[in-house]
Amino acid sequence: MANTEHQQYGPTDIKGSVLDLIGNTPLLALDRIWPGPGRILAKCEFLNPAGSIKDRSAYSMLKYAKEEGRLKPGAPIIEVTSGNQGCGIAFVGAVMGHPVTLTMSAGNSPQRAEMMVGFGARCDRVPQVEGKPGNVTLADVDAATAAAQKIIDSTPDIFYVNQFNNPNNCRAHEEATGPEIYRQTGGRIDAYVATLGTAGSFVGTSRYLKRQNPAIKCVVVEPAGAEVIAGKEVTKPLHLLQGSGYGKVPELFDYEVMDEAMNVTDEEAVEYKKLLGSKEGLYLGYTSGANVAAAVKLLKSGKLPPDAWVVTLLNDTGLKYSELHK
Template sequence: MSVPNPLAHSILDLIGGTPLLELHRCVAARGLQGRLLAKLELFNPAGSKKDRAALEIIKQAKAEGLLVDGQTVVELTSGNMGAGLAIVCRALGHPFVAVISQGNSVERIRQMKALGAEVVIVDQSPGSIPGQVSGADLALVEDRAKAVVAEHQAFRADQFVREANCLAHERTTGPEIWDQSGGEVDVFLDLVGTCGTYTGVARALRIKNQAIRTYLVEPAGAAVLAGLPVTQPRHKLQGAGYGRTNLALFDPALVTGYLQVTDSEAEEAARFLAAEEGILAGFSTGANLAAAWQLLAGPESGATIAFLACDSGLKYLSTDLFP
């Protein structure tokens, strides 16, 4: 056993520095060549990679005077950014209001409330399915978020546009993957929501080694960044794949290739990861593993592929992910 982390004095000191785990069974069970490295972001205090972005956005806003002492923070969230912001805002003395679609899992809503957030829940658009948040649903949440910001004269964290979202991963997640792997990464991939993680990690790894390939993952049937027609706007990959083409944090120059993953591929991968590797993670992690399997079975056979286990599977126990 390695020496445990030193005594911490703030929960904020425990954001980041997550383990990197090699997934031997995920490679062997499929008879593939290569290595898979999973960055276990479920070890963050609120259980997801978004804690890093929450901390960086708030720190930067305070440093720039955009957020003043005691001012309310508001964010449109699928739950993970909100849980991270709830922790960060409480620690730094800011009230926090999360605006979320009813389509997200109930665990996320309860977690944010438990962590001290006020949560505004927005009904889904007509015909929408619980557990599947569409672009139309998100537009309704956006309208409500704008109104809540005005009402509280609040600072909006605005994860879809703030560069600090990328910077969090460029300064921490990417370099951690590089160091923990001993510089042995050939490929990075990520299912994108805001694109903050993808852009930040891709930038950091390419600075270390320009030859590293980076693949952007989207839900099959809603792969708008790949330029494909939308045939399936609804999917189960919560927190990602919103079908938005106007993503401020997306940079096509950072994309080696585009991959698509179906709901059932993501579910199968998440279940395998839990049962065989002991990692209880969510839908987007399953999507990342499914995409990594595609690459090892195809153009990246033999490569070392790193990806994020984005959040904890405990956030999905009310869904059909782990029946």
């Protein structure tokens, strides 16, 4: 039938673009892994459009760069990435109408590069100088940064996102992730625990939560042997927590919002990655396993009230990893 003015339609529910699908992720109780007392409540960041928490910072950094005039219409964009940030930048750049180049250590999984290419971006995989596939070190990230710098130097008007030094990275979480968590728990949160890559998600979320209630315990999760926030010497730069634990205090980190740091071993991260699959039906990456392992350790530590609610992040989907690495 023709669309006439007499036709009656119901209310619509249509998103204008994939950008409207970023954030507002559900908060899920992991009651099968931790039946109590207390609760682990996990933010389903793997449900973001490109499968990770970094979609939030990608949009925030590009949106504000455009508003602030640092990203010109149609100008090229470049970023150094361990994969997740690059996937986010690639799809947000595509929708905003910018050509995107990513440099990434070849030690990060090829699935990430494939996704970036799927969004029409270019991904240069930079050979590793120190680590091995699945274990990416600071020196490997530095090599990917040097490769990006060469492109930046020879490309006029290119916008370098620079997630490690960009305050609009934290802002995504201070403006959205933190408020979402506070609203979803009705303000009942005893602790928030999370790994650090750039520290954008930890710092932005903790800043908001601490402003609502300074008693919320904000706990950093670090790979055992690469505990720089805890002030320890790095004895194990190679670990499985891809996208986090680079063996250096991130530029965006803020000790003011942290109460304590905990460590998680590769074995613990793998154990909880597997339990997330077999008990909760969630196929996720290693930092999600690490976050849940840390939440369990914190609940067992006796440092919180017995019925404490601990919030953490399920950072990305397991589909971003090569199981063949191990």
